[in-house]
Amino acid sequence: MLQAATAFPRHDAPVSHADMANAIRALAMDAVQKANSGHPGMPMGMADVATVLFSRFLKFDPKTAAWPDRDRFVLSAGHGSMLLYALLYLTGYPDMTLDELKNFRQIGSRTAGHPEFGHAGGIETTTGPLGQGIATAVGMAMAERLLAAQFGKNVVDHYTYVIAGDGCLMEGISHEAVSMAGHLKLNKLIVLFDDNQISIDGPTSLSVSDDQIARFQASGWATIRVDGHDPEAVAAAIAAAQKSDRPSLIACRTVIGYGAPTKAGTAATHGSPLGPDEIKGAREKLGWPHAPFEIPETVLKAWRDVGIQGAAKKQAWDKALAALPAPQRAEWDRRIKGELPADFAKVMDDYKARLATEKPKWATRKASQMALEVINPAVPETIGGSADLTGSNNTKTAGLNPIKPGDFSGRYVYYGVREHGMAAAMNGIALHGGLIPYGGTFLVFTDYCRPSIRLSALMEQRVVYVMTHDSIGLGEDGPTHQPVEHLAALRAIPNLLVLRPADAVETAEAWQVALEQTHRPSVLALTRQDLPAVRTSHRKENLVAKGGYELIAADGAAKVTLLASGSEIAIAMTARDMLQKDGIPTRVVSMPSFELFDAQDVTYQEKVLGPGTVRVAIEAGVRQGWDRYLGIKGGFVGMSGFGASGPYEQLYKHFGITPEAVAQAAKQRL
Ligand SMILES: Cc1ncc(C[n+]2csc(CCOP(=O)(O)OP(=O)(O)O)c2C)c(N)n1
Numbered sequence: 321m322l323q324a325a326t327a328f329p330r331h332d333a334p335v336s337h338a339d340m341a342n343a344i345r346a347l348a349m350d351a352v353q354k355a356n357s358g359h360p361g362m363p364m365g366m367a368d369v370a371t372v373l374f375s376r377f378l379k380f381d382p383k384t385a386a387w388p389d390r391d392r393f394v395l396s397a398g399h400g401s402m403l404l405y406a407l408l409y410l411t412g413y414p415d416m417t418l419d420e421l422k423n424f425r426q427i428g429s430r431t432a433g434h435p436e437f438g439h440a441g442g443i444e445t446t447t448g449p450l451g452q453g454i455a456t457a458v459g460m461a462m463a464e465r466l467l468a469a470q471f472g473k474n475v476v477d478h479y480t481y482v483i484a485g486d487g488c489l490m491e492g493i494s495h496e497a498v499s500m501a502g503h504l505k506l507n508k509l510i511v512l513f514d515d516n517q518i519s520i521d522g523p524t525s526l527s528v529s530d531d532q533i534a535r536f537q538a539s540g541w542a543t544i545r546v547d548g549h550d551p552e553a554v555a556a557a558i559a560a561a562q563k564s565d566r567p568s569l570i571a572c573r574t575v576i577g578y579g580a581p582t583k584a585g586t587a588a589t590h591g592s593p594l595g596p597d598e599i600k601g602a603r604e605k606l607g608w609p610h611a612p613f614e615i616p617e618t619v620l621k622a623w624r625d626v627g628i629q630g631a632a633k634k635q636a637w638d639k640a641l642a643a644l645p646a647p648q649r650a651e652w653d654r655r656i657k658g659e660l661p662a663d664f665a666k667v668m669d670d671y672k673a674r675l676a677t678e679k680p681k682w683a684t685r686k687a688s689q690m691a692l693e694v695i696n697p698a699v700p701e702t703i704g705g706s707a708d709l710t711g712s713n714n715t716k717t718a719g720l721n722p723i724k725p726g727d728f729s730g731r732y733v734y735y736g737v738r739e740h741g742m743a744a745a746m747n748g749i750a751l752h753g754g755l756i757p758y759g760g761t762f763l764v765f766t767d768y769c770r771p772s773i774r775l776s777a778l779m780e781q782r783v784v785y786v787m788t789h790d791s792i793g794l795g796e797d798g799p800t801h802q803p804v805e806h807l808a809a810l811r812a813i814p815n816l817l818v819l820r821p822a823d824a825v826e827t828a829e830a831w832q833v834a835l836e837q838t839h840r841p842s843v844l845a846l847t848r849q850d851l852p853a854v855r856t857s858h859r860k861e862n863l864v865a866k867g868g869y870e871l872i873a874a875d876g877a878a879k880v881t882l883l884a885s886g887s888e889i890a891i892a893m894t895a896r897d898m899l900q901k902d903g904i905p906t907r908v909v910s911m912p913s914f915e916l917f918d919a920q921d922v923t924y925q926e927k928v929l930g931p932g933t934v935r936v937a938i939e940a941g942v943r944q945g946w947d948r949y950l951g952i953k954g955g956f957v958g959m960s961g962f963g964a965s966g967p968y969e970q971l972y973k974h975f976g977i978t979p980e981a982v983a984q985a986a987k988q989r990l
Pocket of ligand 1 (some may be wrong): 334361362397399400447448450451486487488491499514516518519520576589
C-alpha cells in the first residue's frame with residue numbers, strides 16, 4: 321500500500337517519514353527524466369529504507385564529509401546513484417547542490433551516472449560494477465576494526481552500511497566478500513538488501529533462486545527479512561544489527577519504482593526515465609504535488625535538520641582525539657593525511673646500501689619479502705595479506721600477526737582463495753584511510769581481480785598488489801599459471817603503476833615508489849626464480865622511480881641498446897657480453913616501469929633509449945606495448961603464445977628467450 325504524504329503546503333505541519341522519502345523519489349524521477357537516462361526504480365524503491373538509515377542511524381557531518389570516524393555508506397547498487405545524490409543534497413553536503421542534481425549524468429557534473437569517488441563529499445567509493453561496493457565495504461569494515469585496535473574506540477567507532485541489490489548478490493565477488501566478512505565476524509558491517517525481485521531482464525526468478533537469507537546465514541551472518549516500506553520494521557532491524565556480534569543482512573522487501581502508477585514493481589522502472597505521464601501519475605499517487613526539483617521548505621528543513629545532527633557528535637569526537645596522548649595524536653594525523661613516516665626514505669636508503677654490499681641473488685619475490693621486513697616495522701600502517709599464497713608471495717614478515725575472527729590486533733590478512741574479494745577489500749581499506757594495504761597472489765590471477773584493480777586505479781587509491789610468479793620463469797606449473805599477456809594488460813589500465821624489478825635493489829626501490837604513490841595503485845611483478853644482483857654499487861637516487869635508466873653503458877660508441885625488465889635483465893646482460901666480444905658496443909637499459917618512464921621529459925627518454933642505436937627489447941611476455949620504445953628497426957624477444965610446463969631454464973630455451981637469440985636479433989638489425 322502506498323503511503324500518501326501529508327497535505328502541503330502547511331508550513332507548520334510535521335514532516336512525515338513519507339514526505340521525506342518522497343522527496344528522494346521525486347528528485348530521482350525528475351533528474352532521470354531531465355537527463356533522459358538513468359535508473360529511477362531503485363531509488364524510488366529504497367527511499368524508505370534510506371530515509372530511516374540516514375535520519376535515525378547514520379553518523380555523518382556534511383560540513384566535514386571526510387570526518388574519519390563517520391559511518392561509511394556504500395551504495396553498492398551504483399546504478400541507483402540518484403538515491404545517494406538526493407540524500408547528499410537533502411542532508412546538506414555543500415558539494416551537492418540542486419544544480420548538480422539538474423545536471424545529472426552531464427560532463428563535469430558531480431552527479432555522474434554512477435557514484436564516483438572524489439566527485440563529492442559523501443561518495444565513499446566508486447560503484448557501478450555490481451558487487452564491487454559490498455566487497456569494498458568489507459575492506460572498510462576491516463579498516464575500522466583494525467584502526468580501533470590500534471587507536472582505541474574513543475576515536476574509531478563507526479559502522480559500515482551497504483545498500484546492495486539482487487545484481488550485487490548474484491555477482492561472484494559478493495560470495496567472496498560475504499564469506500570473508502562472516503569469517504572475520506565484521507559485526508559493524510550492515511547490508512541492506514534491496515530485495516525487490518527485479519533486475520534488468522525482468523523478475524529475478526528468470527535467473528536465480530537462491531535463498532539469500534540461508535546463504536548469508538551459512539556464511540555466519542545475522543539475518544532478518546523486513547518490509548522495506550515499513551519504517552519501523554527497518555529501524556528495528558538496523559537497531560538489532562548494530563548490536564549483533566556478526567555482520568548483518570537485512571533483506572528489505574521493496575517495490576522497484578515505488579509510486580509509479582503503472583510501472584512500479586516491473587523492470588520498466590529499472591533503467592529508463594519513467595516518462596511525463598508516469599511521473600505525473602506518481603506525483604498524484606505519492607501525494608507530491610510539487611514541481612520538478614522543488615522540495616518544499618518544510619521537507620528540506622526536516623532533511624537539513626538530519627544533516628546537522630552529526631555536528632555535535634563530530635565535536636565530541638574532536639575532543640576525544642585531542643585527549644589522545646601527543647605521540648599517538650601525531651601518529652593519527654600523519655596516518656589520516658596519508659604521509660609516510662619522516663624517516664622512511666632514510667630507512668630505505670640504508671637498506672639499499674646494505675644490499676649493494678651484500679649483492680644477494682634472490683628471486684624478486686624473496687627480495688620483496690626482505691624489503692617488507694624493513695618496511696613493515698618502519699611503516700606501521702601497512703596491512704599485508706595474500707590470497708592463500710603466503711609462502712609463495714612472501715608477503716608475511718616476522719612481526720606481522722594475523723588478524724583473526726573478532727581480533728583485529730594483527731596486521732596480516734589471510735584472505736583465503738578470494739583474489740577478487742581481496743582486491744576489493746584492499747580498495748576499501750585504502751579508501752577508509754589510515755592504512756596502506758598490500759596483498760599477493762600469482763601475477764596470472766590479476767585476471768581474477770582485474771575489475772577491482774581497475775577501480776583502485778580509477779579511484780586513485782594506494783593499493784599495492786604483490787604479484788609473484790611473473791612469467792614462464794615459474795616453470796613446472798605450466799601455461800595456466802604462466803602470465804604472458806598480463807603485463808601488457810595491466811599496463812593498459814590508466815593510472816596503474818606496473819613495476820617489474822630486476823634484482824633486490826630494484827625491488828626495494830619499487831616498494832619505495834609504490835608506497836610513495838598517494839594517488840595510484842601499483843602492481844609489483846616478481847619472480848619465482850632466483851636472479852643475479854645487477855645493481856651492485858650504491859646509488860642514493862631511486863632509479864626505478866625513473867621508470868627506465870641505463871643500467872650499463874656500452875664499451876665504446878654504442879651501436880645496440882638492449883631494453884629489458886625484471887628477470888630478462890640477466891639475459892640482456894649476457895647478450896651484451898656476447899655482442900661486446902663480437903666488437904659491437906652494447907648498452908643495457910633497465911625498464912622496470914613504462915608508466916614512470918613515460919612521465920620523464922623527452923630529453924631524458926631519448927638519451928636512455930639511445931638515439932641511433934639498434935634496439936632490442938627482452939621480456940618474457942607479449943610484445944604489445946614495447947614498440948613505442950623500439951623504433952621501426954627494433955626487435956623483440958619474448959613470448960607470442962602460451963607457455964608450457966617444464967623446468968624454467970629449459971622453457972627459456974624452448975621459447976627462444978636466450979642471450980644468443982637476443983644477440984642475433986641485434987646483429988640482424990645492424
Ligand atoms: C558487473 C556488472 N554487470 C552488469 C551490470 C549492468 N547492470 C546494471 S544494473 C543491472 C541489474 C541489477 O539488478 P538489481 O541489482 O536487482 O537492481 P534493480 O533492478 O533492483 O535496480 C545490471 C545487469 C553492471 N552494472 N555491473
